[in-house]
Amino acid sequence: xxxxxxxxxxxxxSLFNDLIxxxxxxxxxxxxxxxxxxxxxxxxLVNQGFKGKIYPVNPSYEEILKIxxxxxxxxxxxxxxxxxxxxxxxxxxxxxxxxxxxxxSFVIIVAGGFSELGDEGRKLELSLKDKLKGTKxxxxxxxxxGVLFPHSNVNTALTPGDRIWFPxxxxxGFISQSGALGLLVMDAISGNxxxxxxxxxxGNRADVDEEDLMxxxxxxxxxxxxxxxxxxxxxxxxxxKTLRRVNMEKPVVILKTGRTRESSAAASFHxxxxxxxxxxxxxxLRQMGVVRAYNEVELIDFGKAFAYALPLQGKxxxxxxxxxxxxxxxxxxxxxxxxxxxxxxxxxSDEEIAELKKHALPIASLNNPxxxxxxxxxxxYAAILEILSGSDNVDGIIAYALPQTPKIDSSVVQxxxxxxxxxxxxxxIIGNRLTQDLMLEFEKNLIPAxxxxxxxxxxxxxxxxxxxxxxxxVHEQ
Amino acid sequence: xxxxxxxxxxxxxSLFNDLIxxxxxxxxxxxxxxxxxxxxxxxxLVNQGFKGKIYPVNPSYEEILKIxxxxxxxxxxxxxxxxxxxxxxxxxxxxxxxxxxxxxSFVIIVAGGFSELGDEGRKLELSLKDKLKGTKxxxxxxxxxGVLFPHSNVNTALTPGDRIWFPxxxxxGFISQSGALGLLVMDAISGNxxxxxxxxxxGNRADVDEEDLMxxxxxxxxxxxxxxxxxxxxxxxxxxKTLRRVNMEKPVVILKTGRTRESSAAASFHxxxxxxxxxxxxxxLRQMGVVRAYNEVELIDFGKAFAYALPLQGKxxxxxxxxxxxxxxxxxxxxxxxxxxxxxxxxxSDEEIAELKKHALPIASLNNPxxxxxxxxxxxYAAILEILSGSDNVDGIIAYALPQTPKIDSSVVQxxxxxxxxxxxxxxIIGNRLTQDLMLEFEKNLIPAxxxxxxxxxxxxxxxxxxxxxxxxVHEQ
Numbered sequence: 001x002x003x004x005x006x007x008x009x010x011x012x013x014s015l016f017n018d019l020i021x022x023x024x025x026x027x028x029x030x031x032x033x034x035x036x037x038x039x040x041x042x043x044x045l046v047n048q049g050f051k052g053k054i055y056p057v058n059p060s061y062e063e064i065l066k067i068x069x070x071x072x073x074x075x076x077x078x079x080x081x082x083x084x085x086x087x088x089x090x091x092x093x094x095x096x097x098x099x100x101x102x103x104x105s106f107v108i109i110v111a112g113g114f115s116e117l118g119d120e121g122r123k124l125e126l127s128l129k130d131k132l133k134g135t136k137x138x139x140x141x142x143x144x145x146g147v148l149f150p151h152s153n154v155n156t157a158l159t160p161g162d163r164i165w166f167p168x169x170x171x172x173g174f175i176s177q178s179g180a181l182g183l184l185v186m187d188a189i190s191g192n193x194x195x196x197x198x199x200x201x202x203g204n205r206a207d208v209d210e211e212d213l214m215x216x217x218x219x220x221x222x223x224x225x226x227x228x229x230x231x232x233x234x235x236x237x238x239x240x241k242t243l244r245r246v247n248m249e250k251p252v253v254i255l256k257t258g259r260t261r262e263s264s265a266a267a268s269f270h271x272x273x274x275x276x277x278x279x280x281x282x283x284x285l286r287q288m289g290v291v292r293a294y295n296e297v298e299l300i301d302f303g304k305a306f307a308y309a310l311p312l313q314g315k316x317x318x319x320x321x322x323x324x325x326x327x328x329x330x331x332x333x334x335x336x337x338x339x340x341x342x343x344x345x346x347x348x349s350d351e352e353i354a355e356l357k358k359h360a361l362p363i364a365s366l367n368n369p370x371x372x373x374x375x376x377x378x379x380x381y382a383a384i385l386e387i388l389s390g391s392d393n394v395d396g397i398i399a400y401a402l403p404q405t406p407k408i409d410s411s412v413v414q415x416x417x418x419x420x421x422x423x424x425x426x427x428x429i430i431g432n433r434l435t436q437d438l439m440l441e442f443e444k445n446l447i448p449a450x451x452x453x454x455x456x457x458x459x460x461x462x463x464x465x466x467x468x469x470x471x472x473x474v475h476e477q
Numbered sequence: 478x479x480x481x482x483x484x485x486x487x488x489x490x491s492l493f494n495d496l497i498x499x500x501x502x503x504x505x506x507x508x509x510x511x512x513x514x515x516x517x518x519x520x521x522l523v524n525q526g527f528k529g530k531i532y533p534v535n536p537s538y539e540e541i542l543k544i545x546x547x548x549x550x551x552x553x554x555x556x557x558x559x560x561x562x563x564x565x566x567x568x569x570x571x572x573x574x575x576x577x578x579x580x581x582s583f584v585i586i587v588a589g590g591f592s593e594l595g596d597e598g599r600k601l602e603l604s605l606k607d608k609l610k611g612t613k614x615x616x617x618x619x620x621x622x623g624v625l626f627p628h629s630n631v632n633t634a635l636t637p638g639d640r641i642w643f644p645x646x647x648x649x650g651f652i653s654q655s656g657a658l659g660l661l662v663m664d665a666i667s668g669n670x671x672x673x674x675x676x677x678x679x680g681n682r683a684d685v686d687e688e689d690l691m692x693x694x695x696x697x698x699x700x701x702x703x704x705x706x707x708x709x710x711x712x713x714x715x716x717x718k719t720l721r722r723v724n725m726e727k728p729v730v731i732l733k734t735g736r737t738r739e740s741s742a743a744a745s746f747h748x749x750x751x752x753x754x755x756x757x758x759x760x761x762l763r764q765m766g767v768v769r770a771y772n773e774v775e776l777i778d779f780g781k782a783f784a785y786a787l788p789l790q791g792k793x794x795x796x797x798x799x800x801x802x803x804x805x806x807x808x809x810x811x812x813x814x815x816x817x818x819x820x821x822x823x824x825x826s827d828e829e830i831a832e833l834k835k836h837a838l839p840i841a842s843l844n845n846p847x848x849x850x851x852x853x854x855x856x857x858y859a860a861i862l863e864i865l866s867g868s869d870n871v872d873g874i875i876a877y878a879l880p881q882t883p884k885i886d887s888s889v890v891q892x893x894x895x896x897x898x899x900x901x902x903x904x905x906i907i908g909n910r911l912t913q914d915l916m917l918e919f920e921k922n923l924i925p926a927x928x929x930x931x932x933x934x935x936x937x938x939x940x941x942x943x944x945x946x947x948x949x950x951v952h953e954q
Binding site: 035112113117158159160163164165176177178179180181182183184185187188190191229231255257258259260261262263265266267294295296297322323324325326327328329331332333334335336338339342344345363367368369373374402403404405406430431432433434435451452453454 | 512589590594635636637640641642653654655656657658659660661662664665667668706708732734735736737738739740742743744771772773774799800801802803804805806808809810811812813815816819821822840844845846850851879880881882883907908909910911912928929930931
């Protein structure tokens with residue numbers, strides 16, 4: 001397996017490097033008009049600090065945003081790694097042909113109006129495919145909002161940067177069949193400081209599809225987990241084969257919609273692709289050892305857990321809190337069996353309980369969940385975390401960081417970081433003003449932290465699911 | 478029913494008025510020492526702008542926070558409506574006795590160290606009950622973080638105001654058996670501008686219990702829905718009788734933990750009360766027509782839906798979005814059956830579709846979900862909302878307010894307000910910077926808005942659940 005991984009690595013790196021980390025990017029249809037997509041794409045590229053060459057292409061201008069403008073892609077000097085075509089669908093095939101002639105490595109076609117709009121559009125999309133045949137040029141889209149690679153400051157998003165926040169560099173590779181959903185989710189997670197290693201909206205995937213991108217992220221060093229929003233699968237056999245192989249090395253989380261008859265119909269109107277039977281999908285994903293998310297929040301939550309936390313080796317969870325009710329509710333959700341399995345409350349040895357008692361006030365509850373109460377101090381919290389993270393009776397820790405009580409200060413972050421290096425740790429946070437800073441601090445330190453009890457518990461369950469899947473798969477081999 | 482409601486109203490208003498809207502509040506154990514609870518309680522009362530008389534009580538000071546201080550409660554001149562005892566458990570019975578003698582209407586005992594700590598504590602708690610016998614004084618607690626009534630600026634919370642945000646005045650009555658969980662949840666919802674009509678942490682409920690408070694909120698005009706976090710029920714028969722009656726007039730949402738064996742044990746360590754069998758609880762709540770929340774986020778989400786939205790009269794939902802993937806995922810979650818029932822996608826008549834077509838761009842999808850695409854304008858959005866809110870084929874609307882696309886501006890809020898007066902409307906929002914202002918705007922206008930697809934859909938399902946319950950109950954009568 002490792003050998004195959006290595007071979008793939010070298011192969012893919014050379015293949016997708018011009019997309020992930022291009023030296024030169026052209027924006028065809030660039031415009032100074034702020035209502036045009038060709039303006040937003042160029043502005044995002046410039047404003048997000050892309051350090052390579054930027055070539056606006058538009059025959060009507062000498063320069064745009066003070067950058068020299070070219071009449072067509074063939075006039076651009078030297079190699080172009082990535083070209084974004086921000087022009088109407090009808091002329092896209094002609095412009096793509098020029099890009100192929102220029103030997104552009106990757107082309108992004110933003111416009112919709114292809115296969116998602118019926119027969120005529122399908123013909124137009126086929127003509128795009130024809131232009132690519134026998135060439136080395138790869139196409140993203142059409143009908144895509146673009147790509148984002150924060151490590152190399154590549155941002156070709158079609159949404160103006162004053163309307164949206166883009167995530168900073170991180171470790172989650174994000175593939176989305178829906179462009180708008182992808183942009184909205186990235187906007188949402190940016191508020192908590194969650195970063196991504198890359199984002200690609202596959203759109204109508206006339207060429208580059210979800211399998212290519214899973215391979216790409218597998219071989220991308222910064223990517224620690226891969227999350228994908230899919231409404232349909234282009235090629236079932238190839239998809240599952242790739243998914244299985246990729247997921248063995250890097251955790252993949254799939255949010256597959258079209259689970260009901262009604263939403264399957266909605267998906268076909270949206271992207272023109274027909275969805276498969278969801279029971280089949282469910283069974284196959286389980287067999288592949290792939291964890292499924294059921295909504296856009298879980299998708300990133302689980303991606304974060306997989307990217308940041310140590311793998312969870314068993315189901316015995318210790319819960320540490322300074323708020324009793326939070327511990328009770330956590331126990332409820334951890335030990336119930338819903339669409340995910342129930343986990344177990346870790347049982348401490350007598351020696352451990354004696355040790356725990358040394359640090360907690362007499363009113364504290366040392367049964368699991370451990371409730372230090374509102375009088376719990378940072379020192380007690382730290383000492384107990386150390387015991388838990390060293391315990392053979394504990395597989396994972398849910399640590400609530402609740403800075404609202406006066407004796408808990410922000411140094412709990414440091415203690416949680418220490419614990420999380422020894423034992424799988426997920427952090428729960430509930431609140432507002434004080435917790436916001438804490439959340440950013442946890443993100444900066446790559447500690448998976450969540451602003452609700454349910455999300456905290458669900459993410460621990462996702463880690464457990466992957467662990468049981470992987471054990472079974474390894475056992476079967 | 479209406480007549481009984483009216484009788485209860487007059488009765489209860491006189492009874493609980495001194496708690497909800499006191500003219501004079503004493504803080505016994507008030508302190509200038511910022512590490513003391515007696516300081517936090519006094520400061521919160523002063524800083525939240527309580528307009529009545531405030532009496533600090535402490536024999537060691539002439540004044541605290543520049544307010545005249547009294548040596549004991551009996552020395553305070555005139556009537557005291559509400560007294561907070563912020564002193565250790567051991568001396569609480571003696572001080573309570575003084576409050577009874579003073580004919581204080583409501584006493585809050587903050588200290589823990591009673592029945593939750595075993596036999597000795599139970600005895601101490603019994604002595605509190607003894608002091609109340611045959612008197613008109615009512616006790617909240619012991620072991621309580623206090624109460625909040627924003628409409629009258631009453632805030633006796635034990636957490637310093639620089640550690641937490643308190644909600645503004647609103648329409649959700651919040652009962653919590655756990656103090657810490659209650660405070661954390663209030664901190665969290667304040668960030669989105671969600672208000673409450675009142676909060677009471679019942680603590681060990683030596684006297685005032687969840688039933689009393691449901692009655693209180695039933696008769697409190699500002700309260701439109703009641704949400705309760707409970708780990709155990711004090712008196713099953715009385716609880717269910719009260720709940721059934723209250724819920725017929727004002728929607729009640731129950732978050733009852735101790736659902737599993739493990740969490741039931743955790744709850745008994747936390748509040749000393751034993752939890753009941755959860756299957757029984759589930760069946761009875763359903764029979765009572767009471768909607769259940771499964772976590773702290775749903776508790777307030779559903780409370781908000783019930784307090785703000787028109788009742789949902791059927792299961793046919795129209796979904797309006799400018800992001801295709803959001804529509805597909807919404808359809809998925811709406812039409813799936815999980816712990817809550819599946820709803821139906823509304824089907825429009827031919828006339829309605831013709832009407833819808835007049836307003837949307839040709840690329841828009843007018844099947845339900847209606848996807849106006851990123852090119853959808855505020856005008857199209859408004860026109861279509863008007864059609865949906867007037868349609869006999871639609872029971873409820875899920876409207877996504879996504880201001881990230883350039884043609885959608887903040888005036889969508891106004892159009893959604895208009896629609897929500899005609900038809901049950903729930904708003905979904907995904908994002909960060911731009912959406913935060915929109916969320917506050919929706920809250921200000923009492924439109925239920927949620928920052929995730931799952932929460933949006935779950936809240937619509939909660940409305941539907943109540944509708945089916947109520948229909949059945951009315952039918953049975």
